[in-house]
Amino acid sequence: MSTTTQAPKQLDPAASLHAETLGLAKGRGRLEGRRIIVVGAGQRNIIDAEPPVGNGRAMSVLFAREGAHVACIDISKEAADDTVRQITSEGGRAFTDVVDVSDIAAIAPAIARCAKQLGGLDGLALNVGISCGLSLPKMTAEAWDRDYAVNVRSHMLFAQAALDVMSPGGAITLTSSMASQRANGRNPAYESSKAAQIALGRAIARAGEEKGIRCNVIAPGFIDSPMGRDASRRRADRALTVPFGRQGTGWEVAYAALFLISNESSYVNAYTLFLDAGHMAGIVRT
Numbered sequence: 001m002s003t004t005t006q007a008p009k010q011l012d013p014a015a016s017l018h019a020e021t022l023g024l025a026k027g028r029g030r031l032e033g034r035r036i037i038v039v040g041a042g043q044r045n046i047i048d049a050e051p052p053v054g055n056g057r058a059m060s061v062l063f064a065r066e067g068a069h070v071a072c073i074d075i076s077k078e079a080a081d082d083t084v085r086q087i088t089s090e091g092g093r094a095f096t097d098v099v100d101v102s103d104i105a106a107i108a109p110a111i112a113r114c115a116k117q118l119g120g121l122d123g124l125a126l127n128v129g130i131s132c133g134l135s136l137p138k139m140t141a142e143a144w145d146r147d148y149a150v151n152v153r154s155h156m157l158f159a160q161a162a163l164d165v166m167s168p169g170g171a172i173t174l175t176s177s178m179a180s181q182r183a184n185g186r187n188p189a190y191e192s193s194k195a196a197q198i199a200l201g202r203a204i205a206r207a208g209e210e211k212g213i214r215c216n217v218i219a220p221g222f223i224d225s226p227m228g229r230d231a232s233r234r235r236a237d238r239a240l241t242v243p244f245g246r247q248g249t250g251w252e253v254a255y256a257a258l259f260l261i262s263n264e265s266s267y268v269n270a271y272t273l274f275l276d277a278g279h280m281a282g283i284v285r286t
């Protein structure tokens with residue numbers, strides 16, 4: 001038996017790159033007239049000559065490109081304003097609303113404010129997520145609670161408030177992670193809070209049924225968002241074995257969210273869509 005470790009075989013990612021993958025496809029009116037709130041609609045700043053698009057920004061831009069009026073909620077005014085600028089530069093409609101989602105008292109008023117400005121509410125995309133990155137031996141109660149306040153409690157409070165005002169037939173999405181199923185990252189607060197989101201998504205779907213409101217969860221694998229690029233810098237072996245020889249893009253996450261928030265998925269409910277190019281199914285470079 002050989003003891004030498006070989007680097008994974010490299011693939012040319014070009015074969016799996018499409019206009020949609022890169023956010024270059026034209027809108028097709030898939031959300032015409034819809035009023036949607038995106039929570040975590042900005043993106044974190046990283047030091048990079050060409051920072052990639054984040055999941056929340058890609059969702060906001062894509063929803064607007066497809067005809068929705070979008071409320072961009074974020075703790076960072078600057079980050080949300082950048083998203084709004086990108087949308088309006090394409091001729092879309094959007095506005096910023098600044099909220100720290102760990103502030104319990106701020107959430108219901110934010111939903112009420114945004115729904116009023118939008119003239120109603122048809123969709124809610126819960127994208128915000130943080131990670132303290134602490135392993136179990138180093139975990140603190142404060143860091144644990146902070147991840148849970150943002151990743152789980154805020155989603156529950158946003159959904160609770162949104163269900164009251166959302167029009168019948170609306171849709172909600174949550175952004176979980178492949179980390180909900182795996183301990184590779186030694187990141188238990190993140191991993192378990194992402195697993196909790198999957199159960200919460202089912203509970204929201206249960207609560208929404210009377211109004212015909214659906215709730216589904218997207219669980220991305222390795223995505224080259226600012227968050228993913230930062231994580232890959234910290235752990236160089238993080239995503240070496242990914243399918244197609246590349247990580248996913250924020251646009252690919254956004255297209256999954258677009259399907260789930262649009263009426264095209266009208267009979268898809270309480271479902272978790274793993275967006276990992278088959279990684280968890282064993283499509284892994286060796």
Ligand SMILES: NC(=O)c1ccc[n+]([C@@H]2O[C@H](COP(=O)([O-])OP(=O)(O)OC[C@H]3O[C@@H](n4cnc5c(N)ncnc54)[C@H](O)[C@@H]3O)[C@@H](O)[C@H]2O)c1
Pocket residue numbers: 039040041042043044053054055056057073074075076079099100101102127128129130150175176177178219220221222223224225226227228229250
């Ligand atoms: N990148 C990956 O590899 C990957 C993989 C799986 C899942 N995800 C999930 O995708 C989601 C985030 O993706 P992204 O690319 O948009 O990340 P991002 O970090 O670039 O953006 C998140 C946004 O949330 C905002 N935010 C942070 N804390 C907040 C708070 N307390 N209140 C309000 N806003 C706050 C930030 O300002 C930022 O604009 C997360 O839920 C993450 O868990 C990412």
